[in-house]
Amino acid sequence: RSTSVVSSVCQGLIAFNPVPRLGGSAPEPVQTVKPGKDAVLVAQCVDSAAEAKFVCESMLRLNREHGVGFGEMAILY
Numbered sequence: 001r002s003t004s005v006v007s008s009v010c011q012g013l014i015a016f017n018p019v020p021r022l023g024g025s026a027p028e029p030v031q032t033v034k035p036g037k038d039a040v041l042v043a044q045c046v047d048s049a050a051e052a053k054f055v056c057e058s059m060l061r062l063n064r065e066h067g068v069g070f071g072e073m074a075i076l077y
Contacts, residue, residue: 007032009040010076 002010011029041058045051055075062068 002032003034003037004032005037005040006076013076 043051043054045054059070059073062073063070
């Protein structure tokens with residue numbers, strides 16, 4: 001269901017996972033046929049409280065300023 005942009009970002013993050021997979025094999029590439037035009041934002045926060053505040057404020061801003069419904073948003077963690 002994800003777009004190609006989101007799938008690419010996820011695959012890049014998975015590549016940095018320090019936990020080895022069972023069997024030692026590399027993860028299968030994430031593929032999608034849905035075209036991508038989503039914006040992906042990477043932010044660095046000083047601690048978990050600042051991270052939570054940033055996420056909540058970003059979601060509220062997207063809803064208020066751009067009319068994005070909360071059901072249309074996702075947090076990849």
